[in-house]
Amino acid sequence: MKNLLALNWKMNKTPTEARAWAQELGEKLEAGQAELAVMAPAITLSALAANLPTGVGFGGQDVSAHESGAYTGEISAAMLKDVGATYAVVGHSERRDYHGETDAVVAAKARQAQANGLTPIVCVGEKLDVREAGEHVPFTLAQLAGSLEGVGTDVVVAYEPVWAIGTGKTATAEDAEELAAAIRSALEERYGDAAAGIRVLYGGSVKPDNIASICAKPNVNGALVGGASLKVADVLGMNDALK
Template sequence: MAPRKLAAGNWKMNGTLASLAEIDQLLADHPRPGCDVLICPPATLVHALAGRVEGKIAVGGQDCHAKTSGAHTGDIAAAQLRDAGASHVILGHSERRTDHGETDADVAAKSVAAYEAGLVAVICVGETEAQRDAGETLDVISTQLAGSIPEGATAANTVIAYEPVWAIGTGRTPTSEQIAEVHALIRDRLAARFADGADFALLYGGSVKPGNAAEIFAIPHVNGALVGGASLRAADFGPIISALSAA
């Protein structure tokens, strides 16, 4: 089984019910995309979006708690996301790791909770600018992969997203050679650890735009993208979907 192509949009803390009109436009423009499409809106919109798209595209959450329930004010359980209509959940995004101090162990525990709820975990890894400049990128990614991906991971329940922290929302993008180097490392680590490691979908994220999408998708072991700001508007996300479909 070859890795599936996936265009994933992370809306972060953006969007209201009115914003879902952009998804209506996206579906109108791309009724039969040549790749899988996933939108991860704020938790307030998961149920409304799931009902709106009626399975035409996938819907995901942006985080979940490792516990199934309990006294965790403000958190959301994986089963609650599933109940609201989600099929995926983003875990270990650098903004969660930085802003909330999440560790690799935290990400692994949340991933297990996602699997138990029937969700696909989109596990994020990536180095900071200081780590890149110090030549530590491959060591950092290797450590994050080892600690963040639990033993129960398979190509069916896990997607890996490489997002260099210094490229997220900055307009800066690594060179094709830099992306290729990291994605090759990720593929090697997965293949060494999991029987179906060659089949995991590997996404690149970090200032993916219509203008650079085709070049990024031509890089070996890049099976799609985790897109931030450019996923908020159909006019921006649509060309990225088209580029991936043609890759």
């Protein structure tokens, strides 16, 4: 299974900056063994569609749980699909924390993404107090179960320990594998043999110097990358590390 590098820009880059980033990537990117996809602010997606090199995809950082209607400020899955997106991130810890999104809301968003031909990247992961209490595995699996309610097999799961996002702290490769293996088992219980084709990503302070050891683990199939996605040089470094 090909590794996926889902590059989550968060609230960074104007359309002009996104265009320049995509053009620089096109000038310098060499063939690698990972799939690259940029999770960018919705306002930049048209610029990415016109300038990303062939083979590099993109997606939304969020998607509405509703098909259309009176939901001011929201972006529908159909809108993302129309500009060429293939992915939509749902349930990122920042959405859960800052916007109060529940597992049920995350599942509704994932279902809406799938109904419109997008692959949802469903994010799960624990905070530091949960890990220190030794409850990180059951907590994450419960979150996963709620977030996959009614969701089909065309899905990516991203395990992001919240304590490692943007903090400079990184779970060890063994930590990532512990949860990835548990997630894989849960997916097998839910989806049977189809679980073998579902990618499980790790996210949280991923950089060129640690991505290879993390993705070498048998149940880790790539990374959801935050800060290191903003510079083309770092993206190239991560891509090269996975060759």
